[in-house]
Amino acid sequence: MFGDIEGTGFEVLDERFESCFVGHVTVERLWTGGRWLEGPAWFAGGRYLVFSDIPNDRIMRYDETSGMVSVFRAPANNANGNTVDTQGRLVTCEHRARRVTRTEHDGAITVIADRFGGKRLNSPNDVVVHSDGTVWFSDPPYGIATDYEGDRAEQEIVGCHVYRADPVTGEVARVVSTMAKPNGLAFSPDETVLYVGDTGITHQKDGPKHICKFAVEGDMLHELGVFATCSAGLFDGFRVDTAGRVWAGAGDGVHCFDPDGTLIGKIRIPETVANLTFGGPKRNRLFITARQSLYAVFVVANAAARS
Numbered sequence: 169m170f171g172d173i174e175g176t177g178f179e180v181l182d183e184r185f186e187s188c189f190v191g192h193v194t195v196e197r198l199w200t201g202g203r204w205l206e207g208p209a210w211f212a213g214g215r216y217l218v219f220s221d222i223p224n225d226r227i228m229r230y231d232e233t234s235g236m237v238s239v240f241r242a243p244a245n246n247a248n249g250n251t252v253d254t255q256g257r258l259v260t261c262e263h264r265a266r267r268v269t270r271t272e273h274d275g276a277i278t279v280i281a282d283r284f285g286g287k288r289l290n291s292p293n294d295v296v297v298h299s300d301g302t303v304w305f306s307d308p309p310y311g312i313a314t315d316y317e318g319d320r321a322e323q324e325i326v327g328c329h330v331y332r333a334d335p336v337t338g339e340v341a342r343v344v345s346t347m348a349k350p351n352g353l354a355f356s357p358d359e360t361v362l363y364v365g366d367t368g369i370t371h372q373k374d375g376p377k378h379i380c381k382f383a384v385e386g387d388m389l390h391e392l393g394v395f396a397t398c399s400a401g402l403f404d405g406f407r408v409d410t411a412g413r414v415w416a417g418a419g420d421g422v423h424c425f426d427p428d429g430t431l432i433g434k435i436r437i438p439e440t441v442a443n444l445t446f447g448g449p450k451r452n453r454l455f456i457t458a459r460q461s462l463y464a465v466f467v468v469a470n471a472a473a474r475s
Contacts, residue, residue, distance in 0.1 A: 173197055175438030176421075176463075184426055185433030188413070188468050195435065195465045198230060198455075199237040204317070205457035206405070207294075209250035209258065209475040210447030217447055218258065219457050220247045222317045227260070230455075230462060232448065237462070246311060246318045249294035249405070249443070252475040253335075254301050261292035263311025263318035268292045268303060268333065281305070281333040281340045287324035289331075291317075294405055294443075296353045296473070303333045304343070306350040306364065330364055332387070343389050344382065348375055352405040352443070356427075357412055357472040360384055363395060365403045365416070377402040379416065395429050405443030405457075409469040415454065417441035422456060437463055446471030 176195035180186055203223040210217050217230040218240050226242035227250070241247075245262035253259050258271040259280070266289045267282035280303050282289060291311025296304050308328045311318030330344035330353070344350060348368025355362055362382045368375030381392040396403075401419020408414055412427035421437040422444060439458035447455050451471035456463040 173438070175436060177436050179434040179436055180432075181434065182426070182430055182432035184430075185424060188424060188433065190466070190468060193466050195437065195463055198235070198462045198464050199228075200461040202228070202460050202462075204442065204459060205462060206248050206442045207250035207261070208443055208445040208447075208455045208457050208462075209252050210445055210451075210455065210471075211252060211256070211258075212447075212449075212451075212474075213256060215449070217445075217455050217462075218250055219443075219455075219462060220244065220250060220260075222246050222248055222263065225264075228462075248292070248311065248317075249305070250475075251295050251297055253297045253303070254299065254474070259295055259297060259303060261295050261305060263291040266291055266312070266318075266321075268295060268305050270335065278335075280335050281331065284325060284329075284331060284340050284342065290323055290325060290328060293351055294353050296355060298332075298355065299359060301335060303335060304330065304353055304362070305333070306330050306353055308349040308351060308367070310349075310370075341387070343387075346391065347380070348372065352379070352403060352416070354406055354408045354414070355384075355473060356408060357410055361392070362389060363406065363408070363414060365406065367402045367404070369402055379403055379406070379414070396423075396425050396431065398423070399431070401440060404441065407445055408472045409446070410472050411469065412472075413469065415444060415469075417443050417456070417458075422454070435465060435467075445475050447475075 202221040207220040229240035245264040249261040352365035366376040382389040406416035422435040
């Protein structure tokens, strides 16, 4: 184990993880003061990170050049997941408004998706953008289950699904309908595989707490089975590096999986990890949102996607 902050450090479970970090590198706590932090997204041009503080109804901004943290947007419709599209614009899942939006370069808000089949979405949770510009998002009911992370409401859509939205045509298609509570999303480096987390255990005692793989075949997905099951809490958000490794948030930190599904190591964090993303000029700095705090650590890995 390596680390200076109590409860942090790299834990090697397989020798393949040894090449993923430099021994003297430690985990840094960049900021604390949130209630439940989520949705980190890196903006390379400005060298800043945005992340959501869901119960406090705000999106925060961390400036890597100064180390300062400020409010990016408030109120923020209890925003959860964020990402960056192919044109460098912020794409956000909004619990309270039950929609996915895009922030234009001039600050205007464009609605990408808020309904399917004429019915309101549940509460979009996490989001990724394909290289063709389509927006893929998960839609569990966490933002309407209570008033803590949104507004309590009944589901209009039966079940919880993953959708693909075309921001040009406005078409929204359901692409995954076999999961209990779809959550985190990430594409493999070549975009032939979509990883989707299922956190159904939050509503069912023996429910799923795993990540599944889906083959991307044009506009269709073909399920390939369970990629990994969480051994500490449940998986929330995750990202993939250029080597195809999956870095997933869990109850005791970040779990790193080889492309073959082997858990090769962990980055221990003293708070439950909700989400993470790669950032920095070389995209080798892992930014981690964990309950009340924002953490960061340099790794020997680089982002496979923009955010």
